[in-house]
Amino acid sequence: MAGSSSPMFTHPKTYDVIVVGAGHAGVEAALAASRMGACTLLTTMDLDTIGKMSCNPAIGGLAKGHIVREIDALGGQMGLTTDATGIQFRMLNRKKGPAVWAPRAQCDKKAYQYAMKAVCERQSSLDVRQAQASALIVEGDQIKGIETSMGVQFLGTCVIITTGTFLKALMHVGESQQRGGRGGEPAAYGLSDSLNRLGFELERLKTGTPPRLNRHSINWKELTVQEGDQPTPPFSYVHEASYADHVVLEAKFEADGVVFHVEQNDRGWRMADCRIPPKGLQTSKMKSKRLPKIRNPKSEIRNSPWSPPLRQLPCHLTSTTLRTEEIIRANLHRSPMYSGQIQSTGPRYCPSIEDKYVKFPDKETHQIFLEPEGLNTDEIYVNGCSTSLPYDVQIDLVHSIKGLENAEIMRAGYAVEYDYAPPTQLLPWLETKRVKNLFFAGQLNGTTGYEEAAAQGFVAGINAALRIQGKKPYTFSRADSYIGVLVDDLVTKGTQEPYRMFTSRAEYRLLLRQDNADERLTALGFEWGLISKERHGLFQDKLKRIASLRETLKTKRLKGVTLQQWLRRPEVNLDDLIMRAPEWLADIPDDLKASIEMDIKYEGYIARDMAHVERLKKTENQPIPEHMNFQEIRALRRETREKLHKIRPQTIGQATRISGVTPADIGVLLVWMKKLSMKPQGSDSVM
Numbered sequence: 001m002a003g004s005s006s007p008m009f010t011h012p013k014t015y016d017v018i019v020v021g022a023g024h025a026g027v028e029a030a031l032a033a034s035r036m037g038a039c040t041l042l043t044t045m046d047l048d049t050i051g052k053m054s055c056n057p058a059i060g061g062l063a064k065g066h067i068v069r070e071i072d073a074l075g076g077q078m079g080l081t082t083d084a085t086g087i088q089f090r091m092l093n094r095k096k097g098p099a100v101w102a103p104r105a106q107c108d109k110k111a112y113q114y115a116m117k118a119v120c121e122r123q124s125s126l127d128v129r130q131a132q133a134s135a136l137i138v139e140g141d142q143i144k145g146i147e148t149s150m151g152v153q154f155l156g157t158c159v160i161i162t163t164g165t166f167l168k169a170l171m172h173v174g175e176s177q178q179r180g181g182r183g184g185e186p187a188a189y190g191l192s193d194s195l196n197r198l199g200f201e202l203e204r205l206k207t208g209t210p211p212r213l214n215r216h217s218i219n220w221k222e223l224t225v226q227e228g229d230q231p232t233p234p235f236s237y238v239h240e241a242s243y244a245d246h247v248v249l250e251a252k253f254e255a256d257g258v259v260f261h262v263e264q265n266d267r268g269w270r271m272a273d274c275r276i277p278p279k280g281l282q283t284s285k286m287k288s289k290r291l292p293k294i295r296n297p298k299s300e301i302r303n304s305p306w307s308p309p310l311r312q313l314p315c316h317l318t319s320t321t322l323r324t325e326e327i328i329r330a331n332l333h334r335s336p337m338y339s340g341q342i343q344s345t346g347p348r349y350c351p352s353i354e355d356k357y358v359k360f361p362d363k364e365t366h367q368i369f370l371e372p373e374g375l376n377t378d379e380i381y382v383n384g385c386s387t388s389l390p391y392d393v394q395i396d397l398v399h400s401i402k403g404l405e406n407a408e409i410m411r412a413g414y415a416v417e418y419d420y421a422p423p424t425q426l427l428p429w430l431e432t433k434r435v436k437n438l439f440f441a442g443q444l445n446g447t448t449g450y451e452e453a454a455a456q457g458f459v460a461g462i463n464a465a466l467r468i469q470g471k472k473p474y475t476f477s478r479a480d481s482y483i484g485v486l487v488d489d490l491v492t493k494g495t496q497e498p499y500r501m502f503t504s505r506a507e508y509r510l511l512l513r514q515d516n517a518d519e520r521l522t523a524l525g526f527e528w529g530l531i532s533k534e535r536h537g538l539f540q541d542k543l544k545r546i547a548s549l550r551e552t553l554k555t556k557r558l559k560g561v562t563l564q565q566w567l568r569r570p571e572v573n574l575d576d577l578i579m580r581a582p583e584w585l586a587d588i589p590d591d592l593k594a595s596i597e598m599d600i601k602y603e604g605y606i607a608r609d610m611a612h613v614e615r616l617k618k619t620e621n622q623p624i625p626e627h628m629n630f631q632e633i634r635a636l637r638r639e640t641r642e643k644l645h646k647i648r649p650q651t652i653g654q655a656t657r658i659s660g661v662t663p664a665d666i667g668v669l670l671v672w673m674k675k676l677s678m679k680p681q682g683s684d685s686v687m
Contacts (some may be wrong), residue, residue, distance in 0.1 A: 008151035012451035013127075015041045015156035016468045017461070018406025020133040020191075022050040024078065024450040024456030025162035025442030031077050032313075032461030033160075034126035035530050038468045040122060041154055043131045043146070045166075046185065051081070051116025051130070053450070054165075054182050055209045056381055058107035058375050060235065062092060063501040064451035065102035066482045067518040071451075071458055072236045073268055075485040075530025078454045079235035083306075085111035086235075087313045087375060088228040092192060098598040128465035129154075133161075134190030134446055138198060138439070143438040149190065158464040162438040162457055165207060166421035167192045169446070173412055177657050181418060183209075183411060192419045199434055200421055204344035205498055206337075207448060208352050208415040210385040211394055212263060214408040215378045220404035223316035223370065231305030231590065232312075233624060237518045238535065239306040305590060316370040316403075320353070323400040325364065328357050329391045342388070344417045347448050347498040352386045353417070356424055361590070368401055379410055420446045423490035426645050429463040429473035430456060430487065433648065439464055448498035455483045456490075462528060466487035475650070477620075479508050479613040480520055492647060492657045508609045510602050515595045519543070543591070549588065549596055556584045567600045620653030624673065633672050640665045 017033040019026050022044035030042040044050060059082040060068050072079030093100045094472040103561045114298065120128050131148040136159065138144060145155035166181030166188040192202060203394035335354045336342040346352065351359065356366050367385035385401075387394060391412050398404050425433055430445075432438045439460040440454035463473045476484030485506045490499065503509050512520070522539045524560055525531040531539075553564040558581055566572050574597045578585045588596075630636070630644035640661055649655040 001454075010153040011153065015039050015127075015154065016040070016158065017158045017464045017557040018154055018156040019160045019457075020116045020146060021045065021127075021162035021164060021166075021442070022047075022120070023162060023164045023442060023453060024051065025164070025453035025460075026160070027120060027453045028071065028078065028457035028529060029160045029439075029441055029464070030120060031123060031160075032458050032464045032530065033468075034073075034123050035075065036462060036465035036469075036528055037125065037335050038158075038465040040126045040387070041156065042126060042128045043133060043148070043154070045130070045132045045188070047117070047130045049113070049182075049185070050120055051113050052182075053107065053109040054114060055207075056340045057107045057108060057112065058104060058118055058371065059086075059450060060102060060104035062100065062102045063482060063503045063505070064094070064449055065104055065235075066503070066512060066514045066517070067451045067455045067486070067501060068109075068235055069103065069237070069308045069514045069622060070481050070483050071454055072238075073517040073521040074458065074462075075525035075528070076454065076458050077116070080238060081115045081119070082235045083239055084105060084309060085115055085631070086308050087310050087314060089232045089234070089308060091233045097565035098515070098602070099513055099596070100503045101594075103235055103504075103514060104301045105235060106228075106313070106315065106371055110374055110376070111310070120132070125411060132188060132190075134188075135194040136191075136198065136425075136435075138435055138438075141434070142436045148419065157595075158437045158439065158467055160441055160457070160460045160464055161444055162440075162442040162453070163188060163191060164418050164443045164453070164459075165347075165418040167202075168541055169416055169418040172342060172388045172417070174334055174388070174393070175337070175339075175341070176390075177341075181416065183414065185471045187418075195421065200425060202421055203496075204417055205349075205420050205443075205446060206263055206342055206344040206346040206415055206417045207387055207443075207498060208346065208386040209413055210353075210382040210387060211398060211409045211413040212373065212381060212411040215380050215399065216411050217406055217408040218370065219403045219405065220316065224260065225319050226315040226317055226369075228312050228314070228441045232308055234308070235507055237522070237539075241257040244634065250622075311375060313375070315372070317457075318370065318402045318404070319365045320368060321402060322364060324353075324366075324397060325357055327393065327396050327400055328354055328389070331389060332358070334393065336388050342415060342417060344577055346415070347500065349500045350386065350448065350498075352388065353384070354389065370403075380443070384412075385413070387413040389413075409678050412524075418443070420444055421480050422446065422494050422496075424492070424494040426491045427473070428475040428491050428650055428654065430460045430491075431463065431473065437464075437467060443498075445497050446497075447486075447490070448500050452486060452499065452501055452658045455486055459483065459487055459564060462530075463527075479511065479616075480507070481517075482506060482512055485512075487598065488654065488657065492649065492654050493659055499629055508613065510598075510606050511609050511613070513595075513598060514596065519595075546592060546596065549585075549592065550600075552584050553596075553600065554594055556581065564600055567597060568603075570601075573597060597625065599601060613627075617655065618652060619656075620671075622652040624651060624655065624669075625676065628673075628676075633668065635668045635672070636665055644669075 016038035017040045019030040019042045022042055030040050034040040067081050082105050086108045087108050088106040090104050092102045092104055132144045134149045135147040143159045145153055147153050168189055169181035169187035171178045171180045181187050191326055332338045368385055371381045371383050373379040374379055394412055397409050421440055424439055430439045430441055441456035443458040466473055478484045478488050486501055506512050523532055526536045556563050563577055574593050582653055630641050643658050643660055647658055655661060
């Protein structure tokens with residue numbers, strides 16, 4: 001056992017899955033496992049911080065929005081909660097190609113947090129407990145449970161660690177240092193020591209957050225207004241279904257046990273327990289009274305766009321000035337990043353304001369986004385101004401920005417250093433190589449961002465549940481999801497800086513669009529029991545409507561040319577055709593327009609990518625024998641042998657993506673594997 005030898009108390013209930021940490025990774029892991037039937041425990045240091053948005057209260061963005069839509073298509077929670085608590089919705093990158101369009105939503109951070117807490121507390125097969133894990137209980141090479149700081153043991157078959165930025169965390173504001181993983185919250189120290197004793201490699205990373213300002217102290221007249229999109233683009237495919245929204249939502253609530261909705265009034269929002277009573281109190285009779293059956297889909301076509309339940313707020317844009325640069329350069333010696341106080345690596349693609357001026361010296365000003373944190377708070381998030389400069393410098397820095405000359409700082413920005421476990425220690429389904437049934441997910445694996453964390457939590461949660469069911473683990477492919485790209489990058493290449501997802505990381509961006517995530521993944525979610533029969537029925541109907549619309553475009557002609565050929569022209573879009581041929585294209589729901597148009601306009605490129613995927617499948621999925629001894633393949637270069645031995649790729653495809661492994665190395669490996677397969681059983685081999 002990696003912990004104290006004489007625990008005070010062993011909890012009488014044994015779990016299938018134990019999830020440590022209730023951030024975005026932990027929530028998705030616990031919900032996925034419990035919804036698949038695993039008896040699950042979710043532990044957190046503070047129950048009031050379940051699903052807390054530590055940094056920017058926003059979900060989605062470039063590539064991140066794709067991930068959230070994939071989580072939703074599979075039956076995850078993040079998209080639904082975002083739609084319920086969003087206060088501004090936008091579709092980014094519309095001026096560029098459809099492969100990089102990305103949904104983004106600014107959320108009411110407290111509404112999001114309380115909504116996630118309500119979902120977790122009322123989810124069947126899921127227990128939520130306030131407890132700080134301090135050690136792992138391991139027998140042989142297999143996890144057996146966790147021990148808490150109060151000396152309580154919780155025993156279980158699988159354990160998922162999602163500790164975020166809390167392991168041996170240290171916060172910095174100028175020369176001031178304080179132990180903590182988030183402002184006002186303590187760090188976790190025991191678990192790092194436990195992981196070290198088990199032989200896991202731990203390293204350090206750094207992230208940061210900007211100051212929060214009092215909205216009443218900002219000169220809004222000097223700023224540029226940025227409104228949300230109209231019509232509002234939702235995250236969840238539940239809301240994109242072309243049926244009466246309340247019918248679809250109630251079916252979703254019945255299937256997943258969600259018991260709340262958000263009600264809006266003049267004062268803001270409140271949670272209402274209006275559909276299903278807490279678990280243990282509901283009866284089938286009560287459920288049938290509250291939830292109408294799905295009616296005839298043909299009579300439920302929605303003609304109006306989805307409308308978010310909360311009041312929508314604008315964001316605002318401003319920029320730094322030459323005075324900002326002067327202040328920063330004059331105080332760089334007081335920045336923990338440049339004084340030597342912080343030794344760990346920060347995020348390359350979300351740098352601090354100090355980093356921006358040091359790394360981009362030719363750029364005189366930098367854009368700043370002022371984003372509301374909620375309907376019932378005066379705090380404004382200063383996006384683009386992450387800093388760990390001393391408090392007095394932060395005041396001068398903020399006052400140097402246009403429109404913020406008299407702004408009051410309600411919370412200072414800070415940097416936080418924390419332990420992470422290099423993810424090459426993991427298998428492609430996020431189980432550790434060193435300890436069976438132990439999974440890592442989220443920022444513990446070196447990622448940054450809510451969305452990347454939630455995706456990993458979902459992967460770990462479904463695979464822990466599959467382990468309980470005695471089924472093979474599931475590995476997401478780079479060709480079917482951004483989730484697959486994310487996990488493959490982590491476990492194959494590792495990361496030495498906070499990893500962030502970009503569309504450029506995916507080889508098949510036209511196949512992995514945000515609009516078709518349900519077509520790629522919903523069948524899989526239904527197979528796992530994460531998608532209700534009602535929702536799956538709506539999805540099947542959507543596929544039928546897509547097929548019917550495609551046939552119409554293929555066969556109907558306008559001026560002697562098929563509608564499909566018209567749509568392939570760059571200057572023609574589907575709305576143009578609807579106006580010209582309303583008798584054939586009337587009442588096409590918004591959720592189908594973009595998908596159909598993109599599939600047809602980019603049909604040739606998509607066909608090329610799909611053909612490439614099919615060709616690669618022969619080697620991509622070719623398994624490498626589990627116990628192959630790479631060190632004894634002398635035909636391989638020493639560097640290659642060492643990297644293959646460390647990462648232990650599961651397939652040839654994974655081996656090709658290891659940094660430093662060349663096509664020639666892969667050729668040697670394939671020849672060696674072929675020789676091994678031809679040897680009679682019992683003969684000597686490098687196995």
